[in-house]
Amino acid sequence: MRGLIRSFVTTGATFLRKPVTREYPETHRELPERDRAFPLLLWDQQIDEPFCTGCHACERACPVECMTVLMKDNPNHTSQGGTSSRRKIIDKFWIDYGRCMRCNICVEVCNFDAIGMNNTWSGHESSAVDRLDLVMDLQQLLSQSRAGAVKPWIAP
Numbered sequence: 672m673r674g675l676i677r678s679f680v681t682t683g684a685t686f687l688r689k690p691v692t693r694e695y696p697e698t699h700r701e702l703p704e705r706d707r708a709f710p711l712l713l714w715d716q717q718i719d720e721p722f723c724t725g726c727h728a729c730e731r732a733c734p735v736e737c738m739t740v741l742m743k744d745n746p747n748h749t750s751q752g753g754t755s756s757r758r759k760i761i762d763k764f765w766i767d768y769g770r771c772m773r774c775n776i777c778v779e780v781c782n783f784d785a786i787g788m789n790n791t792w793s794g795h796e797s798s799a800v801d802r803l804d805l806v807m808d809l810q811q812l813l814s815q816s817r818a819g820a821v822k823p824w825i826a827p
């Protein structure tokens with residue numbers, strides 16, 4: 672009899688308890704600052720251009736070779752009458768998210784703090800039907816940082 676009562680109490684307590692699950696995707700759990708989805712390029716809001724100089728360091732270090740980087744002379748460099756101290760700047764950049772293993776190595780090798788791991792849900796919810804849609808170009812890689820929508824964590 673005591674066992675029966677205890678089971679009713681347990682069932683009742685569980686019934687009244689606040690749910691521990693969430694109605695995903697309507698509600699999202701808050702992500703930690705160091706969360707790693709996929710890499711994004713970062714926008715220099717002061718100069719109004721990408722931080723990336725196209726130096727190829729990340730491309731060379733990527734273990735799965737899913738990055739392609741092309742640089743160009745920066746038309747906004749001070750020698751051209753502009754305001755930037757970057758002599759070279761990124762011209763074209765692709766990252767194939769379908770191959771990226773989110774290892775963070777590209778972030779660690781970048782000397783310009785120009786790339787960071789997306790630490791928002793937008794990075795985790797980037798599935799696609801066609802694998803070609805997972806190949807991100809320069810504008811796609813820059814857009815969230817340019818809009819101020821992400822602030823990836825970069826080791827001090």
Ligand code: SF4
Nearest residue numbers: 733771772774775777
């Ligand atoms: S996170 Fe790793 S696998 Fe992905 S692009 Fe960067 S270096 Fe390559």
Ligand code: SF4
Nearest residue numbers: 723724726727729781
């Ligand atoms: S993200 Fe960094 S390491 Fe990669 S090309 Fe740009 S400046 Fe170089």
